[in-house]
Amino acid sequence: MGKKLETYNLYEKGIEDLIISADKVAHVQLNNPLEHAMLILIKSGYSSIPVLDSEFKLQGLISQPLILDSILGIERIEFEKLGQYVVKDVMNREIPFINENEGFFKALKLAIDNPFLCVVDDAHTFKGILTRRTLLKFVNRYLHETSKESVGPS
Numbered sequence: 801m802g803k804k805l806e807t808y809n810l811y812e813k814g815i816e817d818l819i820i821s822a823d824k825v826a827h828v829q830l831n832n833p834l835e836h837a838m839l840i841l842i843k844s845g846y847s848s849i850p851v852l853d854s855e856f857k858l859q860g861l862i863s864q865p866l867i868l869d870s871i872l873g874i875e876r877i878e879f880e881k882l883g884q885y886v887v888k889d890v891m892n893r894e895i896p897f898i899n900e901n902e903g904f905f906k907a908l909k910l911a912i913d914n915p916f917l918c919v920v921d922d923a924h925t926f927k928g929i930l931t932r933r934t935l936l937k938f939v940n941r942y943l944h945e946t947s948k949e950s951v952g953p954s
């Protein structure tokens with residue numbers, strides 16, 4: 801009985817409390833030099849980070865492989881080219897994102913193929929990210945709690 805109630809609640813659940821807020825997310829801007837983006841990626845240790853415009857709207861993602869690919873010569877990586885491009889020249893514009901008002905299951909489904917999702921509001925303003933890790937941590941806690949309840953006293 802208790803278990804069914806929990807399942808129902810999960811279908812009703814939003815994602816707000818699982819979001820890593822924008823002020824804690826490493827990001828770059830469209831016109832930042834590639835060298836700056838490379839520094840942020842290396843220093844933060846993240847494989848991919850959001851790209852925002854001057855109004856804080858989500859525009860894409862940038863990653864080390866994308867940057868390295870853009871400066872790849874025939875025989876070597878041409879690091880001197882890092883100064884010739886800006887982030888918007890090489891970023892990926894087709895990226896997974898989710899509205900902050902979407903439900904938990906939509907996020908879970910998108911997270912199957914993406915290590916993290918960018919979260920936006922209705923105006924496409926960047927609100928933060930939702931990582932697969934956070935979602936799995938929540939699912940793990942939820943499953944433990946509901947199975948405890950199902951064997952516990954009613």
Ligand code: AMP
Nearest residue numbers: 824825826846847848849915916931933
């Ligand atoms: P994690 O679940 O912490 O392994 O994060 C998965 C991916 O989400 C990382 O590789 C980054 O691409 C992105 N990510 C997580 N936390 C942050 C953050 N604070 N700032 C920027 N990107 C992040």
